[in-house]
Amino acid sequence: xxxxxxxxxxxxSGNSLELNAEDWNSRLMxxxxxxxxxxxxxxxxQISHPGFVSEYKFCTLCGERLDREALGLLTYxxxxxxxMDAKG
Numbered sequence: 001x002x003x004x005x006x007x008x009x010x011x012x013s014g015n016s017l018e019l020n021a022e023d024w025n026s027r028l029m030x031x032x033x034x035x036x037x038x039x040x041x042x043x044x045x046q047i048s049h050p051g052f053v054s055e056y057k058f059c060t061l062c063g064e065r066l067d068r069e070a071l072g073l074l075t076y077x078x079x080x081x082x083x084m085d086a087k088g
Contacts, residue, residue, distance in 0.1 A: 005062040009073055013051030018060060021071045028053065028074055032083035 008018040012031050019027055034050045041047055053076050058065055068075070074082070 005059060005064065007059045007064070007066060007071065008056065008061055009059070009066055009068070009071065010053065010055045012053050021073060025072070025074050025079070028076070028079045029083060032079050035080070036083065036087070 006020040006022065009021050009024050011018050012027055014031075014034075031050070031053065038047060038050045055068070055073075055075065056066060066073075
């Protein structure tokens with residue numbers, strides 16, 4: 001019986017760990033809160049940059065091309081739009 005790959009789909013700096021498809025959306029939404037805080041507080045305080053998001057095109061474990069839509073993965077811009085809509 002073949003074991004299906006959990007697909008590593010990207011990395012969010014600060015975390016320094018590659019994230020799999022199951023964790024991507026929740027970790028990305030958590031990162032949006034950090035970015036929003038940076039955008040607000042960074043205008044008046046000197047704070048550290050929150051880091052970057054890298055979205056992979058291929059799984060680093062199995063080499064398969066990632067169909068992000070089929071896997072239900074949010075892009076950075078989609079996540080930020082959802083976060084801002086939820087924020088009000």
